[in-house]
Amino acid sequence: MTVRRPAPAGLPADLYGKRRRDRAIRVFDAVAQTRFRWTELVNRRAPAGRVDDRRLALTVAERRVEAHDTDVISLSLVAPDGRELPGWRPGAHLDLELPSGRLRQYSLCGDPADRRSYRIAVRRIPDGGGGSLEVHEALPVGARVTVRGPRNAFPFVPPGYGSDTARVRFVAGGIGITPILPMMRMADRLGVDWSMIYTGRGRDAIPFLDEVERFGDRVVVRTDDAHGLPTAADLLGDLRPGTALYCCGPVPMTAAVAAGVRDVPEVELHSERFSAPPVLDGRPFTVELARTGEIVEVPADRSALDRILAVRPDTAYSCRQGFCRTCRVRVLAGEVEHRDTVLTPDERAAGDMLVCVSRCGGDHLVLDL
Template identity: 50%
Template sequence: MSDRLRLADIPAHAHGKFRRDPLMWLMHVGVDVLNWIDGLAEPPNRGPGRRHQFFDVVVAERGIVARDQNVVAVTFELPDGAVMPAWMPGAHVDVELPSGTVRQYSLCGAPADRTRYRIAVRLIPEGRGGSAEVHQALQVGTGLRVGLPRNAFPLAVGGYNQPTTAIRLIAGGIGITPILPMLALLDRVRMPWSMVYCGRSRDSMAFLDELAPYGNRVTLHCDDEAGLADPATLLGDLTGAPAVYTCGPPPMIEALRGALVHRPEVEFHYERFSAAPVVDGAEFEIRLAGTGETLTVGAAQTALAAILTARPDATFSCQQGFCRSCAVRVLDGAPEHRSTALSPQELEAGYFLPCVSRAEGCLTVDL
């Protein structure tokens, strides 16, 4: 995936007159031109994962948005209050925290408000430390850096050659964050929609106050009241060949994929908020050129997980093959690329993404 905003991110015209919404197309063209001009000043031969497109922001607001106090919403602005780069529902940004840790978070504010970005983060006590730092360190006035918005989960709101007449949204836990901005856009283009929002308990569910105005179009499913929701409950009535958009934990995503495998008339769009399991993996080896150490990557293990056993300081973030922060250069061997995030130039330079990509035999990497 390129860091530049893509044509595929632009939704179709709501009533099918155009393949892409003309106003949003013009806005994205303008952003791409600015990014191209900025790129002229970048040094040659930069590697993936470099933070050349990060910019300085300041925390303008923060607030607790779940009754259990474990989800905080943080709003960023530019220090001078200027307009920020455009984004569309489903987009995320890289956030470089004060410690230097980089994490990806979905934007959950209003795309029309170009003066601010908002993210929301659930505290994960047993996590890798990013959520704890957001909760503790990002106070109003804190300065930090964020990257340009990228969209691996774009909302296509019907239109050109699409059979979609309705949208079914399904959010699991903190997976509400990319879904939330979609609601306002669907309302604006008058696309019928309904949503199921699942959580462990009502107290753990974020943004309930913001969802309340949508009335019975939003169904809350609390596990402690009704048990785990099955695919039939989550999908509801799919009459009208709708599209399904979902974000949540991998087991929920896989259950929905299984339920829709024989429904080719239904579009299925999803985003996980944690790494997917390895599929069709085979054991191989990675040799670290800097130390000569050889690591065995298990059939059900990612190359990144193996690298982290020897190099716990190695850079990584999303673990899903789109942020590119874990990219390393292959010095010898043939990688099996399982991501489209790297550009042709990066592939030609020998980079691969150990979070998802694999190999046969042995790879020697520049670590």
């Protein structure tokens, strides 16, 4: 995606996620949706079922603290019999089935050349719905877990290998380093002209700092406690035309980056967010789970998936942004307001719905759940 130059928007007051609606965030949502529509076309051409239906039983082989404040741990996952695992490319993630039945997504942050193990990293979020706490507290070395994937909604395309750009700029914030690390390794191995800025609250809080700093002067580590909150100019640096920009981190940070690149022509912006987009122009409705008879209230500013997960945490989902199809369900009654762009007209006519983004066109839906 190439972002060109509308008028600039203001920057968020806090780049690390305070709940404040900002014009720049709305701009980023629009920019991101364009990127997602491109990804949907790519995914639609993939062989049916090759990724969505693949489930692997793995074992936690290693567990490490990756940030000095101990809030981030990494898990190395291997096959019990030591066999090779399915290959993946930088930007991919796994769906992790937790012992409670919750399903959570974590970026692969190891080396794609290592076919014997997958590495993921998880930041402890005390009020984040329990998934991160469960990983920290219930998955010791030796624990068995089931994963789905790998999937890739954030693919890295290096200059000279499918991209017409001349160089790459990486921007990562905190745990957003996880999909960026494999991209950095690939760019370095291919001899690509690249640079990076890694930002966070403090050196004690940002993970994989030793691995990042091994790349030397290609990388700038910038922390809030030493330098203050970064502006878009701080994050982008000497951004020139012909640059591919890969950004991952808190939504306000990625929004600031998206606003900043609009003043630079011929820049490709590739970004991944770790949270669902806000619901815009929503109306409240109810969802009935046909198999149990439970009634779920969906507020105007929440998705149907959010409320369904509150009563059925094992409900399958992945992207939460309407392009991967994992949360597809059959509608038995009610009118659907489709907000995805990946379901075909025939699938919609047959009653399919993606509950992560689509809503009820009336007051009540009955779902085959």
